[in-house]
Every structure is written in structure tokens, then in C-alpha cells.
Amino acid sequence: MGRTLGLLACLALLGTSAFLVAAPGDPPIKVASPLASWRDTEAKKAITDFVVRVTVEESSDCVPPAERIAVFDNDGTLWPENPLPFQLAFALDELRRRLPDEPAWKEDPAVQAALKGDLPALLSDHYKGLFRIVELTGSGMTTVEFAHRVRDWFAAAKHPRFDRPYDQLAYQPMLELLQYLRDNGFKTFIVSGGGADFMRVFSERVYGIPPEQVVGSNARTVYELRDDGPVLVKTLDHLFVDDGPGKPVGIHQFIGRRPIACFGNSDGDLQMLEYTTIDNTRPSLGVIIHHTDAEREYAYDAKPKSSGKLVTALAEAPKRGWIVVDMKNDWAEIFTP
């Protein structure tokens, strides 16, 4: 690295101001405040104070960039999870699209429940019906074919309430937060119960998070060298559900070190919040996004509309020092205008 480049890079890693560094002689380039859609409340201050604390080199709390790992839940944290988690909406649409070519599916109790929109039936008996739907619509094809189907769905489907393509519903304050953390030398990861193969189709384009930084539910593929090249066929073997106590397990398996910042919105993120913040040798930050805005988005915690139950983590927050973001009061914007 050239000397000036090195210096600039160090400054960029340290910089938390609205001014980015230009070469001597250049006028300073003013960019938008990094968290423009956040109101100036306690939540924003807690986040920016933490980032300053771990990035100022003179401080004994400074964390080397390699260890600045930030993990984000996806559904309900980076985008909505209502009226259904978006991946479930995809699976149901896929079911309907493929049903004419798969007559045997009509006899399947899980398919019947799905077509009736009977969510309780799908979720009963340890999500047996739901896994069956995921199996039908997300296995037995190559990883490339699956990615095509997901891409086609995003291009065509719209959210029933907001009338936008699903991938245009990322929360604007969270997009700013992801960028702000990366600008301060953090590596941002998704750690979600959603399927890794599903999320990787859009994570780079929507969140700036590359596929290799997406930890999600997954199962083992099977390698085949076919006449038209090597493929990986999706199965549900060795299914790993990256939720609840599975999240620290996924973090260790895929990232291999403890995060210092964790963002979630439900009790499914409880263990990942614990793993990030309890007895960490580094300073750490835990943040819960609380859905409090029925007018602009949704309001729920103990009684979610689909997934996203939030009771234990919310009760633990004061004791653990986790920041609770009140969407209604702390966010000036919810979606990108």
C-alpha cells in the first residue's frame, strides 16, 4: 500500500464525521450525514458512541479492524417479516406456479394447508408442513436453477401492502447503518433463519453484503460433473436451522470469531445477542429493533402477525445493556422514499 493510500485508509477507518478525506489540495467532499434517517435520539447516540469507542486508535477500547464483526438478523431487522416472511411468500408463489406440472402435490397435506393459507397447520408439529413446502420448492434442483427462480420472483412479485417489489423494502435506517459500520472498518454479516441460498441472490445488491458474508439456514448439496459442467444439487440433508441457539452455532461455523455488534428483532436473536455481548473480551453492542409503528410499518412483539415474537430478549435488554430501537420514534424514515 502506498504511503498516502495507507494514511488515507487509516483516516477513513477512524472517520465517523460527515466529511470524508480528500487529497491535500482537494476541497473537502461533504456527504450526507451517515445516519440521516435516524432521529437524534438515545438509540442513535448509543450506536455512534460505540463506534467511536472501538475505532479511535488511541483508546484502550479500540478493536482492530479484523475483529470488527457486526451480525444482522434479516427478517424484521433489515426488512419486514409481514404479512409473511418474504421467503415464505416466495415458496407459496412457487408452489402455485409449479402446481399444474406437479399433480401429485395436490394430495400433500402441507400443500393443501399452504394453498388455503393455513399458517397454523404449516407451523404445527415442529414446522413439519413448512419444511415440506421448503423441500418441494427449494430442493431437487441445482443451486443455479434455484437462484434463477428467486431472481425471477423478485422481478415479478410485489408486497401486498406496500405495493413494491420485496427487495425495495429494506429499511433505509438499517441500510445507512450497514454502510456506516463498513465505513468504520466493520465487516457486516447477515445471520438469519432465512435460507442462505435465498438471501444470497439479493444480499449484495440490496445490502452491500456479499454472499460469503451471509449465514443462513442451509442443507448439504451434492456435487455432480454433468455434460454441461459442474453443478450442485440442493437437498434437505443435514438441514441446519440458523435460528435461536443455532445462531451462535452458525456464527462460529461460518465466521469463526465472536462478533462485537449484533442487531436483531426477536427472541430468535436472543442467543446471538448473548454470544455477542456477555463476557466478551472486547467492547460490544447489542441492539433490538422494536416494531412499534403500525402506521408506517407494523407494531408487534409478544403477539407477532407471523414470525418475530419478542418477549424474552426485550425483558433481558435492560439487564444486558442492549439498546432497544423504537421504530416509531427513532426512525425518521422507514423505507427509501
Added chain:
Amino acid sequence: MGRTLGLLACLALLGTSAFLVAAPGDPPIKVASPLASWRDTEAKKAITDFVVRVTVEESSDCVPPAERIAVFDNDGTLWPENPLPFQLAFALDELRRRLPDEPAWKEDPAVQAALKGDLPALLSDHYKGLFRIVELTGSGMTTVEFAHRVRDWFAAAKHPRFDRPYDQLAYQPMLELLQYLRDNGFKTFIVSGGGADFMRVFSERVYGIPPEQVVGSNARTVYELRDDGPVLVKTLDHLFVDDGPGKPVGIHQFIGRRPIACFGNSDGDLQMLEYTTIDNTRPSLGVIIHHTDAEREYAYDAKPKSSGKLVTALAEAPKRGWIVVDMKNDWAEIFTP
């Protein structure tokens, strides 16, 4: 990113020369040639030609930095695998160290074979004995405890032939190659049959490869919140052996996109070489390190001394366009002097 910083970063990504970029007014900073321990042979030329081809922006073959994924086998590719793969040497030393406290182990046939150094017995019946040794020495403890044991071992153990700590035996030409690729915008990953938890202890320090870019054999941990904080307990459940056809599976699971450059040394790397180079929509490079130097290191292929059998991949190399590195002739140095 400031204007000058952006420009310099682009130049650095493009630069393949021995001169790195300095600010206007600074004298140019000359650094050592990036592949100083490689002789000027066809192998080196093939590698550098490929890197130039995929990094020159005007070229239609230019690959965006995000897709410049390079994968490296570890044992036999980045460091030796003789007289035993280093992780097996660790496991045997651990067995001996802990034996006085584990009297029941003495009755175990796998332990008896290991203590006698009876490698064929350990490897028979689909590696049953070997897995038993790995289970005894690498599960039933927390990930942090395991990492401590590995660290202690590296601090104390020495390679029987080279009389150096094992982690000082990385091949100097490969260290230069890793750095050269990173200097050209590549993200370097290990994809190895070795245990991920073992390799992550030294990968960043020795290879400059952070834990989150280490794909290896792994099994599921169990999360517990103990009085002294959250821990992950190692098990052998859902064991995944990241070797042979498992390597493309691991690449998809952990990285989520096809590499464009792959470096291996044995038939265990065959499928990863295929997955990288056959019908890739991007230009791609496959490289096999051929152990031909009995004097400075080891010479083997069809009849390896421990692991590392190389027959099929070597035979396929001409047809597939894979580069075969002849360690004796292509490398001026093997180890860091």
C-alpha cells in the same frame, strides 16, 4: 471514499508491477518483486498472465473484484503434509499428553493403533480409527479450550525433519502468491480437508487469511450460556468432511459463488479444480502443486507418504488446462529462509 483514495485504490487493484502507488510528489516506493521465490518459468508466467487478464479494466475478461475468489487447499499446497498431516501430529501429541488422565483410552483399539503409529489401521474401514482419534482429542470441550490446546501445541511442537515449529513451514512461494492475489483484489480462502477450528488458530497469522475465509471439515457445536459466559461445545455431530466432492459443496455453503482461481496438490482437490474451471462463465485458473523435490521437501504423487495421492488430477491437467507447478524447478525457495 475520497476522490484520491478511490483513484489510488483502483490503481492498487489494477497494479501488477513491482511499483506501488505513492502520492504525487512522493518518490516511487520500490518493493520486492511480488513472486520473488518463483523462478521465471512457464508456471509463474501462466499465473501472472491470468492475473493481468482478469484485472485490467479495459479488457473484456476483467472480473469485478467481488468475484475474484481464489481457493487454496492447505496440506501439501500451502505447507507440507509429511511425515503426517500436521493436524494428525497434533492429535497424536494430544493423545499422549492426555492419556495419563484418561485411563479408559488405553483399551480403545484406535488409541492403541495411534500410539503404535499404525497409520494403515487408523485409516482402514473408512478412516474409522482416525475419526475416533479426532473425536477424543477434538470434541467434548469448548471451542475456546480447543483453540488454546492448538495454540499451545504450535508453541511447543517441532517438525521432526525440518526442526522448526510447524507454523513456520508455510511455503514461501505460496505466501507470496497469496499476497500477490490479494494485492490484485482477490479474496483468498482456504478450502481444506483439515479441521476449520484447527486451521483458524493460525490462518490469519501465518497466511493472512482471516477465520471467516477458512472452509474446512467441521461438525456442529452446541450453544450453552454458562455462569462464566456463553460457550460452544464441540461435537462430531453432522460431521462434514471438506475433501474431494465435499470441496465444491463446502465452497457453495460457505462462499456462495464459484471461485475463479483454485490451487491444490492432490486428487482430493480434483472436484474443486473442476468446479472452478469447467464451464465457468468467468476466466479461470487451476493450479496443481506437484511435489518433486525430495531434497528440499518431499517427492510423491501416486504413492504418497501419508495423504496427498495425485493421479487423476495430474492426468486430467493437460486436458483441463490446469497448470502443474514443479516444486523442484519452479520454486527458488521452498521455506522462508
